[in-house]
Amino acid sequence: MSTSAPRSVVSELQARIARLEGRTAQQRAVLPFGVAAIDRVLPEGGLLRGALHEVAGGGNGAVDGAAAALFAAGVAARSGGKVLWCVTRMDLFAPALAQAGLAPGRVVYVECGDEKALLACFEEGLRHPGLGAVVAEVSRLSMTASRRLQLAAEASGTLGLAVRRWRRQTEAADFGMPTAATTRWRVSALPSAPLPVPGVGRPRWLLELIRSRAGERADFVVEACDDQGRLALPSNLADGQGAKDVGRRRASA
Amino acid sequence: MLGDAAPPPETPLVLVGREGRRREILAADAAAQRAGLRIGMAASKAQALVRDLVMRDAEPDADLAALDRLALWALRRYSPIVAANPPDGLVIEATGATHLHGGETAMLADMVARLKAAGLSARAAMADTWGAAHALARFAAQPTLVVPAGESAAAIMSLPIAALRLPATTVDSLRRLGLDHIGDLERTPRAPLALRFGSDIGRRLDQAMRRLSEPIDPIRPAEIAEVRRQFPEPISAAETIARYIAKLVSELCILLEARGQGARRLDLLCHRVDARMVAVRVGTALPVRDARRLTRLLTDKIETIDPGFGIELMRLAATIAEPLDAKQIISDLAAPPEADISDLIDTLSNRIGGERLYRIVPLQSDVPERSVARASPASPDAGASWSGSWPRPVRLLASPEPIETVALLPDHPPVTFVWRGMRRRVRRADGPERIFEEWWRSDAELDAVRDYFRVEDEQGERFWIYRAGDGEHGETGSQRWYLHGIFG
Numbered sequence: 001m002s003t004s005a006p007r008s009v010v011s012e013l014q015a016r017i018a019r020l021e022g023r024t025a026q027q028r029a030v031l032p033f034g035v036a037a038i039d040r041v042l043p044e045g046g047l048l049r050g051a052l053h054e055v056a057g058g059g060n061g062a063v064d065g066a067a068a069a070l071f072a073a074g075v076a077a078r079s080g081g082k083v084l085w086c087v088t089r090m091d092l093f094a095p096a097l098a099q100a101g102l103a104p105g106r107v108v109y110v111e112c113g114d115e116k117a118l119l120a121c122f123e124e125g126l127r128h129p130g131l132g133a134v135v136a137e138v139s140r141l142s143m144t145a146s147r148r149l150q151l152a153a154e155a156s157g158t159l160g161l162a163v164r165r166w167r168r169q170t171e172a173a174d175f176g177m178p179t180a181a182t183t184r185w186r187v188s189a190l191p192s193a194p195l196p197v198p199g200v201g202r203p204r205w206l207l208e209l210i211r212s213r214a215g216e217r218a219d220f221v222v223e224a225c226d227d228q229g230r231l232a233l234p235s236n237l238a239d240g241q242g243a244k245d246v247g248r249r250r251a252s253a
Numbered sequence: 254m255l256g257d258a259a260p261p262p263e264t265p266l267v268l269v270g271r272e273g274r275r276r277e278i279l280a281a282d283a284a285a286q287r288a289g290l291r292i293g294m295a296a297s298k299a300q301a302l303v304r305d306l307v308m309r310d311a312e313p314d315a316d317l318a319a320l321d322r323l324a325l326w327a328l329r330r331y332s333p334i335v336a337a338n339p340p341d342g343l344v345i346e347a348t349g350a351t352h353l354h355g356g357e358t359a360m361l362a363d364m365v366a367r368l369k370a371a372g373l374s375a376r377a378a379m380a381d382t383w384g385a386a387h388a389l390a391r392f393a394a395q396p397t398l399v400v401p402a403g404e405s406a407a408a409i410m411s412l413p414i415a416a417l418r419l420p421a422t423t424v425d426s427l428r429r430l431g432l433d434h435i436g437d438l439e440r441t442p443r444a445p446l447a448l449r450f451g452s453d454i455g456r457r458l459d460q461a462m463r464r465l466s467e468p469i470d471p472i473r474p475a476e477i478a479e480v481r482r483q484f485p486e487p488i489s490a491a492e493t494i495a496r497y498i499a500k501l502v503s504e505l506c507i508l509l510e511a512r513g514q515g516a517r518r519l520d521l522l523c524h525r526v527d528a529r530m531v532a533v534r535v536g537t538a539l540p541v542r543d544a545r546r547l548t549r550l551l552t553d554k555i556e557t558i559d560p561g562f563g564i565e566l567m568r569l570a571a572t573i574a575e576p577l578d579a580k581q582i583i584s585d586l587a588a589p590p591e592a593d594i595s596d597l598i599d600t601l602s603n604r605i606g607g608e609r610l611y612r613i614v615p616l617q618s619d620v621p622e623r624s625v626a627r628a629s630p631a632s633p634d635a636g637a638s639w640s641g642s643w644p645r646p647v648r649l650l651a652s653p654e655p656i657e658t659v660a661l662l663p664d665h666p667p668v669t670f671v672w673r674g675m676r677r678r679v680r681r682a683d684g685p686e687r688i689f690e691e692w693w694r695s696d697a698e699l700d701a702v703r704d705y706f707r708v709e710d711e712q713g714e715r716f717w718i719y720r721a722g723d724g725e726h727g728e729t730g731s732q733r734w735y736l737h738g739i740f741g
Contacts, residue, residue: 070741105634130592
């Protein structure tokens with residue numbers, strides 16, 4: 001695109017694209033992370049409600065999906081309102097979700113027998129405007145299926161979170177396939193915050209924003225959800241220290 | 254006869270009634286049968302044989318009424334198509350109803366167990382046809398039997414002819430001809446039998462073998478709200494069926510409104526032109542009278558309706574209805590009203606089964622796997638949560654997996670451990686969090702403890718591991734290490 005194009009033409013085109021997408025910018029409700037560094041990178045200043053977002057774990061997390069589930073729980077907790085959580089096989093431990101701010105009274109679990117039923121339940125949940133968020137632990141997510149989910153979320157304004165999780169680590173290559181999700185995240189466990197005494201500090205994650213519609217990709221080192229589901233930047237990284245360390249880890253990953 | 258009026262169970266009890274001109278025994282309990290009394294014996298002979306025999310008059314009408322009540326119970330509990338099969342049976346169309354009860358075998362076991370709890374001994378069988386199920390329940394079930402689809406005909410071959418729902422005189426005459434089993438009858442030429450005994454034998458045989466259809470006329474007691482619509486021309490297109498479902502639902506809602514009720518269960522029966530019936534059953538967690546919502550639940554299941562050559566009659570009944578009064582919506586200016594998701598819960602539970610949808614509620618227990626319980630999503634939220642500030646893993650393994658460890662001191666967490674073939678070096682650890690097992694549950698848990706540690710390996714992955722025992726005393730556990738959960 002030529003930089004000499006008049007600004008008005010660009011904004012008019014953007015407005016036209018928004019009209020084609022069937023919604024205007026004002027209607028877009030957003031759930032900010034409350035962490036300026038992350039919200040700045042996302043074009044809407046936070047996670048778009050009424051959209052589908054994908055989260056997967058890195059490394060072994062692709063199989064156990066523990067960090068990804070906790071990340072989703074934190075987002076769901078901050079969404080306010082009831083949460084529908086669809087799984088094929090139940091291995092979540094609800095007290096941990098409660099510790100991430102998602103009170104047990106707010107979550108309805110749906111144990112679907114197979115992936116097909118799970119996607120149907122996921123879509124049904126996304127069509128319901130009364131929910132705060134719908135989380136589904138899904139392994140295969142085709143373009144068609146994700147497009148349906150995205151449209152369902154757009155229609156109702158409910159936040160959809162697909163926690164991608166696979167049976168074997170080799171199947172995680174599926175995460176490279178394109179889907180219609182608005183953002184795509186990868187959460188990997190990092191060594192916890194150092195403490196002056198022996199012990200495990202607040203868990204840390206490497207949070208990678210792999211794909212973001214109309215936005216840039218970015219990596220963050222964050223401290224995991226607190227009891228309100230909020231992420232935080234580690235204090236030593238907020239000063240710019242330790243960035244080198246992160247880079248080395250990524251190069252070896 | 255119940256309560257104090259009932260004679261003690263060891264006393265022989267018979268029911269007597271008039272058969273033609275003489276009074277004879279129509280039913281005898283186990284004690285009476287042990288004493289040598291048989292059904293069909295004259296009442297006076299029985300009195301002469303057994304001292305302190307308790308004799309009561311048989312009440313066939315009351316028995317029939319009781320059987321109808323039982324059929325109603327089965328209708329509400331198991332399937333939309335249930336009928337009483339006098340004198341002593343129920344017939345239930347189980348197609349499409351079993352998955353809600355955990356499968357065919359589980360449904361029959363549940364049925365027999367519930368009847369037994371109510372003091373009724375019952376036997377149940379599931380087969381392709383009414384006739385086959387009737388025969389198998391009475392002559393083969395111990396106390397339940399499920400015959401795989403398509404194998405019913407073979408399964409009844411070795412059963413006695415009495416299983417075929419034929420008059421007792423016919424069975425006697427056939428036995429005198431040397432025909433004992435259904436298989437013998439099947440191999441005998443049909444024409445001479447029909448000439449001598451009428452068409453009954455052939456009809457019953459064909460019904461049991463699925464060569465002749467036998468529709469079940471489902472019970473619909475007067476207190477159940479039901480609407481129906483007859484079609485001059487059979488309908489079969491999905492859109493047409495959906496349109497008439499909507500019409501029936503709105504009629505039913507008017508009926509329910511007049512009664513001040515809401516539907517908890519709807520049964521839609523579609524009578525096909527080929528004398529078969531297709532049933533759709535949907536349920537709601539709370540009473541509902543919203544026509545749009547109920548229509549949605551029913552039309553969601555439209556793909557399970559096989560119209561065959563067309564549907565000529567549709568009947569919609571609210572088999573379970575509960576009082577539903579107008580409710581005032583409490584308005585609160587400060588907080589937005591709590592969104593109602595009960596319609597979503599109903600839609601999902603009708604699609605995948607109600608027991609697959611739940612909330613998790615806290616239980617008072619320190620043992621992690623016992624601290625959670627499932628509750629119905631419609632149950633009121635008490636607002637309770639788990640106490641304690643120890644971090645809990647987001648994934649809990651279904652059963653703790655043994656790990657191999659290298660530990661330095663009894664009080665310390667392991668230095669390395671091997672889980673699923675991968676060695677991990679522990680960099681940091683928190684613990685122990687000692688959890689005492691619940692001595693009031695079993696003797697084995699009297700002294701048992703678990704010491705939980707949260708450990709972090711070199712990559713930063715965090716795990717929840719425990720040692721069964723306190724590391725010193727043998728009675729506290731095996732001192733082996735297990736991995737129980739994964740932290741985020």
